[in-house]
Amino acid sequence: MAVAILAGAAILCWVAVANGFPLVFADSGTYLRIPLELFYPTDRPPVYGLAIGLPLWTTGVWGIVAVQAIGSVLMIAMTLAIGGGRLHARDVVATCALLGLGSSLPWFVGQIMPDIATGFVPLALFAMLARPSDTPLWQRAGLAVLLALLIAVHFSHVLLTVGLLVLAAVAMLVSGTGWRETIRRSLPAALAIALTLLGLSGLNRVAGYEFRPALSSDTFLLARLFDGHVAQPTLARLCREGTLAHCAVRPLVDDPLVAKPGQAYLWDRRSPLGAMLHRDRPGVIAEQRMIIRDVLHDDPGGVATLAWQGFAEQLSTVRKGVLPPYAADMQIVRILKTRLPDAYQAFAVSRQQRGALDPLKFAPDVAVAVAVVLLLPLMLVWAVRQRRWPLLGLTGLVVATLLLNAAITGDLSGPDDRYQSRVLWLLPLLAACFVIGTQRRPVLDRSDIALN
Secondary structure (H helix, E strand, O other): OHHHHHHHHHHHOHHHHHHOOOEOOOOHHHHHHHHHHOOOOOOOOOHHHHHOHHHHHHHOHHHHHHHHHHHHHHHHHHHHHHHHOOOOHHHHHHHHHHHHHHOOHHHHHOEOOHHHHOOHHHHHHHHHHOOOOOOOHHHHHHHHHHHHHHHHOOHHHHHHHHHHHHHHHHHHHHOOOOHHHHHHHHHHHHHHHHHHHHHHHHHHHHOOOOOOOOOOHHHHHHHHHHHOOOOHHHHHHHHHHOOOHHHHHHHHHOOOOOOOHHHHHHHOOOOOHHHHHHHHHHHHHHHHHHHHHHHHHHOHHHHHHHHHHHHHHHHOOOOOOOOOOOOOOOHHHHHHHHHOHHHHHHHHOOHHHHOOOHHHOOOOHHHHHHHHHHHHHHHHHHHHHOOOHHHHHHHHHHHHHHHHHHHHHHHHOOOOHHHHHHHHOHHHHHHHHHHHHOOOOOOOOHHHOOOO
């Protein structure tokens, strides 16, 4: 099995290898700064940056890709074993080949970003809920710790996990699982969520900020409302009635030539937000909360419409590999050039920096995902007739993940290609579990399966 894991990891690394350097996003610079400069970000959890520190310092940037690839294969193998039955090495290699050539997964395995963890959240939750009743305590604790780490690397994972756990608990109760058994199986995941929130809050407090898990959630939510043009009328009214620090952002967010005023509010060099936060962070955050509350009061219909539009658009926005070359003044370029000069040389001549990634996008990930969706009714009928309860549970979690991920990211952050693409690969993995399941004897004992 060790050889199969290494082979699968090599397959999933192919995009980064073909690129000549790990793929990077604009935010990758922030995550590299965390271990390289002991930088503490206020706009995202530091957990992913801390996690990549050890492989980065010991083996360089390629160590990050190697850890992500091996971790991906282990999660895939665990899912195949639980969802499809007993596992063979060839199943792991074949599934990795399917995902490597027919999904978006290699684009996230080879990228220095926490988006790789999103698809693993439902898989870890599935392993916790569908585990046999006699699973050793250390394995249950290990899964809970794993889930907590997966949640901690990105704020959207908190909401995703809460939503999935609630839906799974309801499904267990509806299917006949008693209250006690439902609570027993759900409690470790609930504790993992609580541990994550406490841990992130504690980190922020130790770093000198508020005791809260997300320091910039109000900032990003207000930016989303600016992008949807529903916050501008409320801000105009508040500025007529009194003096707010945020009145200084009106020339930018009201500019009809700015396509995305919320993004300009966050990142544009003309935005006074950075200076405002530097002068009076608590006061600015208090203003943001007040503006958000007033927008919800003034225009609930507009907010609801924006939420629906964001969900619908995000659900179908799934292009992979939208990674441009970055200019010399971008943070990711500066951090590589100053802190990792040897790596910078390879980065500078990579396909991404030369704008030559398009030939690598031949994998028909969207077509494969659509084919799985079209076959899903037949797969479900077969699973019910064969009493494949784990497969039914996994299907429910995968479908719920696709919908919840679109709702959370499309509504709170705004539609972006990478958000839905980071979970689309779960569909071909689900299909692989069904194929392997057809080669296994059906599970007849429902007492050991929670998601039935």
